[in-house]
Amino acid sequence: MTDSKYFTTTKKGEIFELKAELNSDKKEKKKEAVKKVIASMTVGKDVSALFPDVVNCMQTDNLELKKLVYLYLMNYAKSQPDMAIMAVNTFVKDCEDPNPLIRALAVRTMGCIRVDKITEYLCEPLRKCLKDEDPYVRKTAAVCVAKLHDINAQLVEDQGFLDTLKDLISDSNPMVVANAVAALSEIAESHPSSNLLDLNPQSINKLLTALNECTEWGQIFILDCLANYTPKDDREAQSICERVTPRLSHANSAVVLSAVKVLMKFMEMLSKDLDYYGTLLKKLAPPLVTLLSAEPELQYVALRNINLIVQKRPEILKHEMKVFFVKYNDPIYVKLEKLDIMIRLASQANIAQVLAELKEYATEVDVDFVRKAVRAIGRCAIKVEQSAERCVSTLLDLIQTKVNYVVQEAIVVIKDIFRKYPNKYESVIATLCENLDSLDEPEARAAMIWIVGEYAERIDNADELLESFLEGFHDESTQVQLQLLTAIVKLFLKKPTETQELVQQVLSLATQDSDNPDLRDRGYIYWRLLSTDPVAAKEVVLAEKPLISEETDLIEPTLLDELICYIGTLASVYHKPPSAFVEGGRGVVHKSLPPRTASSESTESPETAPAGAPSGEQPDVIPTQGDLLGDLLNLDLGPPVGGPPLATSSVQMGAVDLLGGGLDSLIGGPNFVAPPAAAVPPNLGTSMGSGLSDLFDLTSGVGTLSGSYVAPKAVWLPAMKAKGLEISGTFTRQVGSISMDLQLTNKALQVMTDFAIQFNRNSFGLAPAAPLQVHAPLSPNQTVEISLPLNTVGSVMKMEPLNNLQVAVKNNIDVFYFSTLYPLHILFVEDGKMDRQMFLATWKDIPNENEAQFQIRDCPLNAEAVSSRLQSSNIFTVAKRNVEGQDMLYQSLKLTNGIWVLAELRIQPGNPSFTLSLKCRAPEVSQHVYQAYETILKN
């Protein structure tokens, strides 16, 4: 008989029988019984009732039996904590066994038993094992520290295990080093602020040495850890790169990808003029190509990563188009990813080859793949202008095949081609019109209707065509209905005489017979426009449309940079930051690429701000569903149970979750309901508002006269990116209240209502203190000014840069996302003046490495004026001294989260350059405080 018999389903009374067998005197029978128990456990049967009987078998010199009992223990100890204690003695004894394999087994298993009482007993054996003479025991103990930390972090710190673990980084055995690195990296991830993995050139050197000697897995741990290090200058970056590049020839793809990650990250610091930079670029291509001959699952991971690399550094693979050609037998997930990369690499030089391939793919079997191939032809046309004509003729050939979904897909992309190259390819319209009947998908129908409306004057029977759609108006999807309404209005404006009846018909269908508010609204607008001012109507409806952009699906740059830091990991497969799919504290720290610094420059005066900091207050618009979506989802909603499996286009996963009601319900939640427009009479709103501001006026007399400096409003969300909604704004701080002053402008043709706003978690917990109140619907071309009060009690998550704020705004049309940088001085609180003695003590107390120096140039003010101007923004002068003709101002400020920043400002009379030294326990704020000084003093 073989072991498979244990899997056969058994009859009633099994547990009882097993109990008897477990207590049998015969060793063989005992072992058989334990095997049966484990088999039952595997298939999910509850055998926890046998706990004492199984644990009784633990005291054995049969290693195989012992391991089985341990397996059982790990599974059930948590449900039977009191009885698990029975096992402790055996563990402690085993940790002293002369056989290192047994010692390691005991410490390994003990760490997996998540019972508090056991953990206490674990400490002493673990301490011994960490210093065991045998490397096998030490490498196991290193991982055990991470296990213990997961159960009881405080205990690990109190017992000093972290220091022992750090010492293991210098162990003589490479595998011990690798496991220690893995354990420390994991622990450090849950304590982002701690300086656990205190990487410095010496420890880096140790890691690089171990890299050459340890197992393939150890190499991955070490490389992943190296990727978190920021070299001090380009020379160090280059020397690490030189020692990492040999890994590109490793047979293990994960080693290769992790090496690629380190190189891609550190390359940021290298000057492009360097010879080495070019060498490195050349070295990266072959291993990336080789990854494509791995097994399909790895190919998929590689392709998702190559997709990022190609966006970040297109030059690496620009000559390698051919390797991405799809093979007939590739799994579908590989095919789709290859296609995506082919389009990204398409250029004038290779477009002929690409098109020939795409045409071939359009005749394959898999519907999704064929559709994507057809769409890709359209994207090529838009991307490479010289190829547009060939693309259009290829698409026409495909339409001739009459394969339903091919035709529909082709029509959708031809619409885009028309938008990119107006008045160029209209000759094909006749062919398109022949296929009207076969269109059954809303997107294709809408595209075709758009084409007919847009070129109504060139299509003789445009009215007939549109009329034919009108018959089943109410059965169409909203997309088609809206498009049809607009198309017929366009037609009417172009050929008013013959089509009056038609336009009346569609307007009444849209306004009277429909219960879709969007459709009704649009219908009424057209109706009124046409009845009041047909000339204006023409200007509005037939206005020239902006050209569509070339690349529509690029990943937003900051997200792309973050994903580059995650090469090889799940984040790079999902194209989402870890915070979007990892629960809890792990992985929420945003990573960013190191700033470019050259060693030659670093000797210069330190006034040059790190180049990584984004310049100015340029808002970043997030075009694709990026991290924000995930983060917003993360906030309040539970896990989307049984959410859509991550399939063909994992990029869109977030979008599916979100638009499936996630965010809508979130924003529409109790805190954020914007009152229905009619519910609050506008005059009541204003009277309330003025009452409040009266109150403010009163208090402002007591406090500072003028509030903090307020920057002029900047456009945060351009109308083009938000379906006509333009948002500009700025931040203010007045007498302790922070607000976000917004200006919303409706540049669309439809009325906007139901506004709501939501912030993503951010570094200082900024959050709206009240819902976004837009009292009346926002009509086209109307602008409204709103001051949104903010507080700092929201959820905190460290952002990169620190003062980054990601905002979601919702209206009746859609949800829009943008991010903006707020000036730090809105967070300077009113009681930020520190007592002199305190100031002196604190200044001494903060370590010198936390001090940062900056130059403020071209500031014509004298010390007096500087002091008073800064004071109005809550930067207080604690003391003033005159040293050798220079004015030294000692200043303090406090942030909303209680962080103190101390400053020494040196002003030389007659010299418009000031020197600012900042000391703070959280040195990462210094840069932003300096920027606040600049802003306040120069405006």
Place this chain on the structure above:
Amino acid sequence: MIGGLFIYNHKGEVLISRVYRDDIGRNAVDAFRVNVIHARQQVRSPVTNIARTSFFHVKRSNIWLAAVTKQNVNAAMVFEFLYKMCDVMAAYFGKISEENIKNNFVLIYELLDEILDFGYPQNSETGALKTFITQQGIKSQHQTKEEQSQITSQVTGQIGWRREGIKYRRNELFLDVLESVNLLMSPQGQVLSAHVSGRVVMKSYLSGMPECKFGMNDKIVIEKQGKGTADETSKSGKQSIAIDDCTFHQCVRLSKFDSERSISFIPPDGEFELMRYRTTKDIILPFRVIPLVREVGRTKLEVKKKWARPPISMNFEVPFAPSGLKVRYLKVFEPKLNYSDHDVIKWVRYIGRSGIYETRC
């Protein structure tokens, strides 16, 4: 890191289930079965996210292996680990089938305990594993202290793939250069893309800890050497080949290859894949397929609608390396034992096979 590892049969019944992390519950086992194995449509991705849990899977015949995690793990590593897991199982009990897994489930649990600790892959070289994970569990009691420490130092050591004290009466090695030629040709006979992916597989039966050095007609090496003697260049001139890229077994010293382009290593005992390489230049294409369109009449061509017609593909095997690769030498040094390079019997064999060798039509 990896939170759990499950093995299922084709029906979705779980055969092996090992959980490493507290955040993975029993419901994960069912989630994968329901959403992936029992899903009606074809698998659209090897990575699936269900309720914030990520599942990585590979399939071997009708067995599903799934690794589960809730963290941002190194995805490439997880797949490499799953493949390795398959290799290790195959090395222990042959084909990965439901029957074999059920028969060896105790062994599999023992292996899983050893090669994955808290979700971190540990030494998974079968050579090392077989020294202390045996199907006779009692063996460990009879080991001497020396044997035990030899095991642990091998498992954790720099040369984790080979144990000391191997002895052969006859020192012998076999080198197989196995190439697969990949071709994609247009119906008109134009080569759209062609490359050779090759593997050098070595079977070594050598005593002690032999230091090996492998040489082939790599263009870069030949040109470097040829600089001195013009004679050599003319002799080997066209004989060298340009290698686009190569990857090596864990045993090869990569930094040495990076700096000197020399391939030196201490081989594992028995069979292993020394290197993989890829070439695209001057490939010998053993066969060409030219599709013909039949002319029906003088003025009429018969062209069929050709939706979803698979390309014509070919299978063949030829006794040479289509890339032109030649093994120049494989030198063996074992300083401690008294056999020299000349005493080793060496065999070299070249096999070229069709990879994806397709002509569209």
